[in-house]
Amino acid sequence: MFVQTFPITRGDFDTAGEASSKIKNMLKKLGISPRIVREVAITAYEMELNLVIHSLGGELKLEVRPKSIELTAKDNGPGIEDIKLALKEGYSTASESVRNMGFGAGMGLPNVVRHCHNFHIESELNKGTLIIAGYSLDEKED
Amino acid sequence: MLLTDLAKLINANVITCPSSPREVACAYTCDLLSWVMAKGKPGLAWVTVQTHMNVIAIASLHDIACIICPEGIQMEAPCVEKAEQEGIAVLFSEKTAYEICGLLYKAGVPPV
Ligand SMILES: Nc1ncnc2c1ncn2[C@@H]1O[C@H](COP(=O)(O)OP(=O)(O)OP(=O)(O)O)[C@@H](O)[C@H]1O
Ligand SMILES: [Mg+2]
Numbered sequence: 292m293f294v295q296t297f298p299i300t301r302g303d304f305d306t307a308g309e310a311s312s313k314i315k316n317m318l319k320k321l322g323i324s325p326r327i328v329r330e331v332a333i334t335a336y337e338m339e340l341n342l343v344i345h346s347l348g349g350e351l352k353l354e355v356r357p358k359s360i361e362l363t364a365k366d367n368g369p370g371i372e373d374i375k376l377a378l379k380e381g382y383s384t385a386s387e388s389v390r391n392m393g394f395g396a397g398m399g400l401p402n403v404v405r406h407c408h409n410f411h412i413e414s415e416l417n418k419g420t421l422i423i424a425g426y427s428l429d430e431k432e433d
Numbered sequence: 434m435l436l437t438d439l440a441k442l443i444n445a446n447v448i449t450c451p452s453s454p455r456e457v458a459c460a461y462t463c464d465l466l467s468w469v470m471a472k473g474k475p476g477l478a479w480v481t482v483q484t485h486m487n488v489i490a491i492a493s494l495h496d497i498a499c500i501i502c503p504e505g506i507q508m509e510a511p512c513v514e515k516a517e518q519e520g521i522a523v524l525f526s527e528k529t530a531y532e533i534c535g536l537l538y539k540a541g542v543p544p545v
Contacts, residue, residue, distance in 0.1 A: 398471065402471050
């Protein structure tokens with residue numbers, strides 16, 4: 292099994308995306324099929340940017356097993372009040388300045404749901420949010 | 434279509450471009466980053482008014498061919514340098530996103 296954790300800092304837009312880029316390159320090196328690599332890269336990016344934009348800081352973890360891949364985003368708050376609403380396409384609490392940069396379409400979490408095989412989210416206000424996106428490597432790929 | 438031909442077609446200023454010839458597979462225009470993240474493909478020509486570091490991150494994650502800045506919008510040097518490192522071409526054009534996409538579409542570059 293292969294595990295790597297990336298700390299993600301709140302508000303750090305200049306390096307945002309670097310963890311996702313490393314994750315993508317690692318999976319490529321491990322010989323994971325291009326289709327899965329693309330999907331994990333999309334998920335990793337959206338999780339990473341949500342940690343940068345919406346959380347107080349946290350970490351992104353990649354776990355690669357012989358038959359599965361798991362991406363976990365965990366943060367130290369502020370938590371999500373209404374998870375169902377947060378998962379809705381177009382819902383965003385992003386600030387005006389962040390929207391001006393092209394974030395805040397409210398498509399990040401829907402993208403994650405769409406591009407993983409198993410999705411888990413739990414969140415507690417003032418505590419934090421945990422999101423797990425799982426991929427099965429069982430099926431014949433490409 | 435080759436990147437160099439695309440640059441000529443839209444009369445663009447090539448700010449950085451990998452030395453080996455690259456084929457443009459398709460084109461897309463959008464300034465909302467999560468949409469581009471969902472739609473991105475290798476070889477994409479992406480027309481956007483966004484010019485910050487995260488644009489390069491997305492371009493790199495999808496192995497896109499080029500970022501086209503329309504309407505004379507400039508990208509700052511650190512971002513251009515990053516694009517260069519990642520092997521992504523950056524083109525500046527005076528034309529609007531609409532005109533650029535129209536020209537590409539007419540020349541047979543398919544949508545994503
Ligand atoms: N880690 C998090 N901590 C707290 N709130 C979050 C977190 N992740 C997402 N949210 C909340 O869920 C909403 C929807 O997230 P989503 O990623 O779908 O959209 P967005 O980040 O606002 O915009 P986009 O991802 O399209 O740029 C966010 O606006 C935010 O309110
Ligand atoms: Mg998001």
